[in-house]
Amino acid sequence: DSGVTQTPKHLITATGQRVTLRCSPRSGDLSVYWYQQSLDQGLQFLIQYYNGEERAKGNILERFSAQQFPDLHSELNLSSLELGDSALYFCASSPGGVVSSYEQYFGPGTRLTVT
Amino acid sequence: AQSVTQPDIHITVSEGASLELRCNYSYGATPYLFWYVQSPGQGLQLLLKYFSGDTLVQGIKGFEAEFKRSQSSFNLRKPSVHWSDAAEYFCAVATYNTDKLIFGTGTRLQVFP
Numbered sequence: 001d002s003g004v005t006q007t008p009k010h011l012i013t014a015t016g017q018r019v020t021l022r023c024s025p026r027s028g029d030l031s032v033y034w035y036q037q038s039l040d041q042g043l044q045f046l047i048q049y050y051n052g053e054e055r056a057k058g059n060i061l062e063r064f065s066a067q068q069f070p071d072l073h074s075e076l077n078l079s080s081l082e083l084g085d086s087a088l089y090f091c092a093s094s095p096g097g098v099v100s101s102y103e104q105y106f107g108p109g110t111r112l113t114v115t
Numbered sequence: 116a117q118s119v120t121q122p123d124i125h126i127t128v129s130e131g132a133s134l135e136l137r138c139n140y141s142y143g144a145t146p147y148l149f150w151y152v153q154s155p156g157q158g159l160q161l162l163l164k165y166f167s168g169d170t171l172v173q174g175i176k177g178f179e180a181e182f183k184r185s186q187s188s189f190n191l192r193k194p195s196v197h198w199s200d201a202a203e204y205f206c207a208v209a210t211y212n213t214d215k216l217i218f219g220t221g222t223r224l225q226v227f228p
Contacts, residue, residue, distance in 0.1 A: 002158065031214065043205065044214035056214050065135040090158060104216060106151070 003027065004107035006042030006091050012113045018079040021110045025072055032074040032103060033094075034066055037083075038087035047110070049074055050096050081114045117142045118221030119208050121219035129194050129227050132147040136191040136222050147209040149216065150180055154202045162204075165189060176200070203227045 003026035013019055025032050034046040036059075040094050045058035049068035060066075063081075068074045080083060092104040118141040128134055140146055147166050151159040163174025170182040180191045189206060203223045207216040 002160070004158075033215070035216075041221050043218035044215070048216075049212050058215055092159075103149075103161065104165060105161065108158040 002105040002107065004060060004091060004093050004105055005104065006056035006110050008087075008110060009108065010111050010113075011016055012115060013081060014115055015083060017080055017081050017114075019112065021076040021078070021091075021112075023074045023076070023091030023093075025074070025091075026105055028095065029093035029105075030072065030096035031094045033073070033092040034060075034074070034076050035090040035092065035106075036087045037090060038084075038110070042085075043090075046076070078112070083114050086112055086114045091106065093110055117146065117207050117208050117210055117217050119217055121204075121217035121222050123222045124220070125223045125225070127225040127227065130198050131195050134191075134193045134196045134200070134224070136204050136206075136224070138189045138191065138219060139187050139188065140206075140208045141188065142208060142210060143182070144210070146181075147164055147208040148182060149209070150174065150189075150203045151177070151192050151207060152176075152202045153205065153219075153221075159205065162191070196224075196226055198226045198228060200224060 007022045030051045033048045037043045046060040047066050048056040053057045063079050066076045088109045089110045091107045094104045120139045150162040152158050162178050165182045177191045199213045203221045206219040
């Protein structure tokens, strides 16, 4: 158990809908990262938040957005869903220091199926 | 741009045999390197990491990896594989000025009794 929690574990929804994925980082970690894992794209970095502020952006679609709240939990919002958005979405956290930023601990993931 | 290559998509070994999973990276300076393992239906677990110093790093579950700058490689090894090691293994790289991890495509390990 990494200490990172994600809810829900599974999500099935229809095209065009909007969903919210939730992540709670390990106790004390200030950085939260979101990754998407799909068969065709592999593991792709989406976005990082550090202590409430957006810090880095990767291959995140404009239909996707995220935020980190004062209690440090994070939410990833996916809207106007398409079939191709079906994937496993991981959240990871790290303390956020210069070196330790890179040691990321992953949650169990949320499997999103768009039908 | 940084990249990671894992040349082997699928490897099959017998239980008790030795294992080496290959990883090559592309980056101009010294990278930060990681190996993660993903069991079916699970998240990614950090096996080991290399930041600097000794080029042979030890990790959990009896795994080790060696950083070879001249070959731009960071291969994962285990002297004797157990059936519970069957999983997908990902090599990843991070650089000093970014916080994101760039992952390879993964190597699926199958272990036969």
